[in-house]
Amino acid sequence: MDLEYTAEQKKFRQEVRRWLADHMPAEPLQSFDTDTGFKQHRRWEKTLAEGNFAMVTWPQKYGGRGCNLIEWLIFEEEYYRARAPLRVNQNGIFLLGPTLMEYGTSAQKTRYLTPMAKGEEIWAQGWSEPGAGSDMAAIRCKATRTGDTYVINGQKTWSTRAAFADWVFCIFRTDPDSLRHHGLSFILVPLNASGVTVRPIRQLNGLTGFAEIFFDDVQVPVENRLGEEGQGWQVAMATAGFERGLMLRSPARFQETAKQLVELYHSHRNDILDLSIEDAVVKSFMDAEAYALSTYQTASRLIKGGKIGSESSLNKIFWSELDQRMHETAMSILASRAELLPHAPAAENVGNWLDDFLFAQSGPIYAGANEIQRNIIAERLLGMPRK
Amino acid sequence: MDFTFTKDQQLYHDSVKRFLTAKVTTEYIRQSWASHTGSSAKLWQGLVELGLTAMLVPKAYQGLGMKLLDFILLAQECGRVALPEPLLETTMVATPILGTLAEKDPRCRSLLHKIAAGEARIAVLHTVNNLISDAHNADWLLLPKSDQLHLLARDQVRLTAQASIDPSRRLFTVEWQGSSETCLTSGTEGVALLAFILNCGALATAAQLLGLAEAMLAMTVQYTIDRQQFGRPIGANQALKHHLANCAVATEFAKAPLYRAAYTVSQRPSQADLAISHAKVAAGEAAVLTAKHCIQAHGAMGYTWECDLHIFMKRAWTLDKFWGPAGFHKNRLRLWLMDTKAKIGADQTFSTQS
Ligand SMILES: Cc1cc2nc3c(=O)[nH]c(=O)nc-3n(C[C@H](O)[C@H](O)[C@H](O)COP(=O)(O)OP(=O)(O)OC[C@H]3O[C@@H](n4cnc5c(N)ncnc54)[C@H](O)[C@@H]3O)c2cc1C
Numbered sequence: 001m002d003l004e005y006t007a008e009q010k011k012f013r014q015e016v017r018r019w020l021a022d023h024m025p026a027e028p029l030q031s032f033d034t035d036t037g038f039k040q041h042r043r044w045e046k047t048l049a050e051g052n053f054a055m056v057t058w059p060q061k062y063g064g065r066g067c068n069l070i071e072w073l074i075f076e077e078e079y080y081r082a083r084a085p086l087r088v089n090q091n092g093i094f095l096l097g098p099t100l101m102e103y104g105t106s107a108q109k110t111r112y113l114t115p116m117a118k119g120e121e122i123w124a125q126g127w128s129e130p131g132a133g134s135d136m137a138a139i140r141c142k143a144t145r146t147g148d149t150y151v152i153n154g155q156k157t158w159s160t161r162a163a164f165a166d167w168v169f170c171i172f173r174t175d176p177d178s179l180r181h182h183g184l185s186f187i188l189v190p191l192n193a194s195g196v197t198v199r200p201i202r203q204l205n206g207l208t209g210f211a212e213i214f215f216d217d218v219q220v221p222v223e224n225r226l227g228e229e230g231q232g233w234q235v236a237m238a239t240a241g242f243e244r245g246l247m248l249r250s251p252a253r254f255q256e257t258a259k260q261l262v263e264l265y266h267s268h269r270n271d272i273l274d275l276s277i278e279d280a281v282v283k284s285f286m287d288a289e290a291y292a293l294s295t296y297q298t299a300s301r302l303i304k305g306g307k308i309g310s311e312s313s314l315n316k317i318f319w320s321e322l323d324q325r326m327h328e329t330a331m332s333i334l335a336s337r338a339e340l341l342p343h344a345p346a347a348e349n350v351g352n353w354l355d356d357f358l359f360a361q362s363g364p365i366y367a368g369a370n371e372i373q374r375n376i377i378a379e380r381l382l383g384m385p386r387k
Numbered sequence: 388m389d390f391t392f393t394k395d396q397q398l399y400h401d402s403v404k405r406f407l408t409a410k411v412t413t414e415y416i417r418q419s420w421a422s423h424t425g426s427s428a429k430l431w432q433g434l435v436e437l438g439l440t441a442m443l444v445p446k447a448y449q450g451l452g453m454k455l456l457d458f459i460l461l462a463q464e465c466g467r468v469a470l471p472e473p474l475l476e477t478t479m480v481a482t483p484i485l486g487t488l489a490e491k492d493p494r495c496r497s498l499l500h501k502i503a504a505g506e507a508r509i510a511v512l513h514t515v516n517n518l519i520s521d522a523h524n525a526d527w528l529l530l531p532k533s534d535q536l537h538l539l540a541r542d543q544v545r546l547t548a549q550a551s552i553d554p555s556r557r558l559f560t561v562e563w564q565g566s567s568e569t570c571l572t573s574g575t576e577g578v579a580l581l582a583f584i585l586n587c588g589a590l591a592t593a594a595q596l597l598g599l600a601e602a603m604l605a606m607t608v609q610y611t612i613d614r615q616q617f618g619r620p621i622g623a624n625q626a627l628k629h630h631l632a633n634c635a636v637a638t639e640f641a642k643a644p645l646y647r648a649a650y651t652v653s654q655r656p657s658q659a660d661l662a663i664s665h666a667k668v669a670a671g672e673a674a675v676l677t678a679k680h681c682i683q684a685h686g687a688m689g690y691t692w693e694c695d696l697h698i699f700m701k702r703a704w705t706l707d708k709f710w711g712p713a714g715f716h717k718n719r720l721r722l723w724l725m726d727t728k729a730k731i732g733a734d735q736t737f738s739t740q741s
Binding site: 001002003005006009013070076077080081251252255256258259266278279281282283285286287290291292293294296300301303304311314318371374377379383384385386387 | 388389390391392393456604608611612619620622623625627628629631632633635636639640641642643644646647650654655665668669717720721724725727729731732733734735736737739
């Protein structure tokens, strides 16, 4: 065990810090769930790519730097420390990207990874359906093969960023007679294909953060399939591993939230009568720290050839419930001003807490609801009986 | 940056685990309750032969010259079997203290030789506890008085037994008179060593709490597989699954803080207070939560003397309050965090400033 950064890692941190200081947008960007904001964020992805910072863990030939996971964590720390814009392409770079590296043909890697890194193609994820939420194996949306083409019919829903995105990666039923997680395939679909209708859905904050997608005889070539036909479940589970495991929510995000919470507490200290709030602030700091320490431990293990499996469910529960608690605490500190929208005159200095509080409510739902994660922990990690 | 244990550390951990699992069974623990001292010379000899008492003694005094980090997984194993021997107070608390004084104090040197050889056990008193454990079996006692640390032989003190709900814990209050002869150190060095004692004690206790949590969880999972109600194993019920999954989450996120805490003692002493307090709070919470859900999953069986669960539960409840309860340790963190100069944020976890 050696919990010191190497000289190169320290240098890398300084390089990231300096680059971000030089390139950060002068004004905070608008929400990427608006048309203007989406365009601003797309431009920011391009800027990142020009600095070779789009995805530091990727090989150089796809625009990365071949960094290991520790260096990725350093990048993320600097990124959140600088309060840099949220990643509009996180579905692409954190989820589809790693899956492409593992399952993609070399033609697919060349075709998709570089435009993804440059923000030229922003990806949405299309797994959930009205009848297939937690029970993802109940997917009914069909892709029927005729020659070298899949003809797609059906509906996806809750697809994040799809209101403005360019592509969606989906799981469809390619074998009409199959049941449950058999007979599914992982297929990439351009959202401008004929027969695709995207219907934006307003979220709690009123913006269209996700969308439903209708497929009406949409044709895509078989080269758009990732992995073997019928192997979609396995490919999807690899993506889910990245999502719950390490990539989707790096600890830096929560550590910076904890830091802001401490600052918020300091600035309201004299008005706070509820003694339990201070305890909650301390606990937030500790838990964010624990998540960071644990992630460094996992990253070190993976660098040495270890694998991450059902343990990723432990992470998903921990970060999403931590995020929820931190934002509940911030709301308690802001008290009667907590409900104010940013443009209300009295809302000065309330920051982004309200919008982030709303979003924190979705953490225990998306990327596999926490009840499902608890089932996974109990059955696969602890070995409790399924029936 | 590498947050893993070495091959050697893992191999040694495996062999200690194997030894403890084989020797320190719950039948053994129940027998030890009936014995006068609660301790077994044979088991102690086994621990000595494994090198456990020599590990943290510096090489100059016939020890193996290892660090607390090398011991942390072993301390977790001591918790996992609810070891009823005073191993950790001697090895993880007294040994590092004597080590820092050895160069200038011949008493400490000779005592370290004896500890390494398994011929001396030390009990340690600290003001956060006010009770001293296993003093009846100790050859020597480390005793604090304001800024002084004293070393007294057992026959120089008067012990009064204080019965604990955990029959393995043999607790005492101690009356004693120090003199300039018994005083090892005082003043700023004394204060620093008393703080170091507290940290070592809290670290050793956090490791045991984590091991206890894992042990309770494992035995309870097995129970929910074996016990049938409504024609199926009780473990098939989601309510129990989710209780036990919560224990797994709490336990998992107590691990990395514990190992980081052990690392800081030798590598980043200025951060040790905070790291150890974090580890103690997290491990205590994990163990107490696990005790609560595990007794629930056992039903009435868990409320009996006969069921082994209470061996671990009682140790978890008592150790959670020993070497500083959660409030004490959270307060140390709070005082630091609420100081506006505290450096926190995403880039600070492994920063070298404190
Ligand atoms: C903000 C947000 C973004 C999202 N983005 C995407 C996206 O980009 N792409 C995509 O495909 N999907 C996305 N989703 C959908 C998400 O994956 C689903 O919401 C999630 O899988 C849960 O499915 P559901 O909403 O249908 O809830 P349900 O499955 O109907 O669950 C409702 C409740 O019942 C519980 N429940 C269900 N089954 C069980 C069980 N067996 N045991 C115990 N409890 C159970 C759940 O835990 C939950 O609390 C997003 C969701 C949100 C909120």
